[in-house]
Amino acid sequence: MSAAAGKPLDRATVWRRLGEPTDQVGSVNDPRTGTEYGVRWNEKWIYRATEGETIERVVLWHRYDFQGAFRISADGSPEPEVLPEA
Secondary structure (H helix, E strand, C coil): CCCCCCCCCCHHHHHHHHCCCCEEEECCCCCCCEEECCEEECEEEEEECCCCCCEEEEEEEECCEEEEEEEECCCCCEEEECCCCC
């Protein structure tokens, strides 16, 4: 779920494209991992709607490797999101 050409996305690029996350869970240096949407991660960026409650997007990282971005629908189901190249 990296950029269309298959080049891995780095944190700075994702930050520039999506902006600052509303919340963050974990850390790239955290040895604890979780699995969500079929992806293993140890840091999750959460993007909430303007009203602050609804989660619209999550970005998952394992160490410094981009694992995927997911749009979250109103019913809570995830849809993988392909981020455009630079």
